[in-house]
Amino acid sequence: MMFLGVRTLLRAAGFSRAHTIGTWLGELQFRVGWRLRNSLQRDIALALGRRTDDPSVSALLREAYRVNNGAVLEIMSMLDRRQSVDQLAASCELDGLENVREAMSGGRGAILLGAHMGNMALVTIQLMQAGWPVSVVYRDAKMMSAGFLQSGLEQYGVQAILANSGIRAYAQMLTALKQGRIVCVMLDQGIGTAENGMVHRFLGKDMSMSAGPxxxxxxxxxxxxxxxxxxxxxxxxxxxxxxxPLGSGSLEADVERMTRWTENQILRTPQFWSWHHRRWCHLPIAPPHPLTLPGTQGEDHGR
Structure with a gap:
C-alpha cells in the first residue's frame, strides 16, 4: 500500500521533484525513527572509531538518510515510467570512462562493483549513452511490487538479472560477460545467512558476503x-x-579484497552510504578481534 501511494505521488510530481521529496522523507524518517537512529549512531561511532556522543556521527547519519532516500525515490520515478534519457544523463556526472575503455578492450566484458550510495541507476544510463551494453544484478525489494525493477530497467535497454535465482543468475552473468557486456553488482549488504556465503568483518560487523562476484x-x-x-x-x-587486483590467491582472499575496497570507500565518505538499509543495521557489533585471512593483513585494498 505504501509503495502504491509513493508511486502515485511520484507520478504527479515527476522525476525532477523526486529527489527533493525523497530528502524530505529522509529527514522525517531520521527525526521520527529515534529508536533505530540511536542504535545506528552507536554502531556507526564504533565502526568509525569515534565516541558515541560525537555530534559528527548524528550529522553524517542525517545526511545519509537524506541522500539515499532521495536516491530511492529518484530510482522509483525513473523506473516507473521511462524518462528522457537526456534528462537522466544531465543528473549525473561519471568520471573514469578511460578505465572502462581499457577494461573492455580485453574482450571479456567488465564487472562494475558498486555500493548502496546514491542513485547508481544513473551510472548505467551514462554507460549506455557511451555505447556499452549493461546488465544489472538486482534483488527484489520488499517495498516494491514484483517485477517493478526488472521492467523498469528493461525499458532503458538494460538487462536485469535477478540475483535470487541462484545458479541461473550466475549463468546469465557469465553469458553477459562473454557477450562483452558490463555487469553491475553490489556486495555491501551481504546475503543473509553464513551458510550462503563467506563471513567477513565489514564496518564492525560480521556479515555473510556473496562469493558470486x-x-x-x-x-x-x-x-x-x-x-x-x-x-x-x-x-x-x-x-x-x-x-x-584479483585472482592471485584463493576465492576467499578475492572476496576479502572486494569487501575491503567497498568498506574503505564507505569510510572515506560515510555520509553517502545507506546505513539504515535493512540488513547491516540489524546485525550486532562483532567482538573486537577482526577476521583476517593469511596474506591479507596490512594490505590496503581500497587504494
Whole structure:
C-alpha cells in the first residue's frame, strides 16, 4: 500500500521533484525513527572509531538518510515510467570512462562493483549513452511490487538479472560477460545467512558476503572496476576506478579484497552510504578481534 501511494505521488510530481521529496522523507524518517537512529549512531561511532556522543556521527547519519532516500525515490520515478534519457544523463556526472575503455578492450566484458550510495541507476544510463551494453544484478525489494525493477530497467535497454535465482543468475552473468557486456553488482549488504556465503568483518560487523562476484571474475577473467561516489548535489557524481587486483590467491582472499575496497570507500565518505538499509543495521557489533585471512593483513585494498 505504501509503495502504491509513493508511486502515485511520484507520478504527479515527476522525476525532477523526486529527489527533493525523497530528502524530505529522509529527514522525517531520521527525526521520527529515534529508536533505530540511536542504535545506528552507536554502531556507526564504533565502526568509525569515534565516541558515541560525537555530534559528527548524528550529522553524517542525517545526511545519509537524506541522500539515499532521495536516491530511492529518484530510482522509483525513473523506473516507473521511462524518462528522457537526456534528462537522466544531465543528473549525473561519471568520471573514469578511460578505465572502462581499457577494461573492455580485453574482450571479456567488465564487472562494475558498486555500493548502496546514491542513485547508481544513473551510472548505467551514462554507460549506455557511451555505447556499452549493461546488465544489472538486482534483488527484489520488499517495498516494491514484483517485477517493478526488472521492467523498469528493461525499458532503458538494460538487462536485469535477478540475483535470487541462484545458479541461473550466475549463468546469465557469465553469458553477459562473454557477450562483452558490463555487469553491475553490489556486495555491501551481504546475503543473509553464513551458510550462503563467506563471513567477513565489514564496518564492525560480521556479515555473510556473496562469493558470486569474485567467482564470476575468476571464471570469466573479466576485470572488476569499483565505482566511487564523490558528490550528491547539485548532481550525482561518480568515478569508475582502475580494476581491483584479483585472482592471485584463493576465492576467499578475492572476496576479502572486494569487501575491503567497498568498506574503505564507505569510510572515506560515510555520509553517502545507506546505513539504515535493512540488513547491516540489524546485525550486532562483532567482538573486537577482526577476521583476517593469511596474506591479507596490512594490505590496503581500497587504494
Amino acid at each position: 569474485a567467482q564470476l571474475a575468476r571464471a570469466s577473467r573479466a576485470p572488476v572496476l569499483p565505482v566511487a561516489m564523490k558528490v550528491a548535489a547539485p548532481v550525482w557524481k561518480f568515478e569508475i576506478q582502475p580494476p581491483i
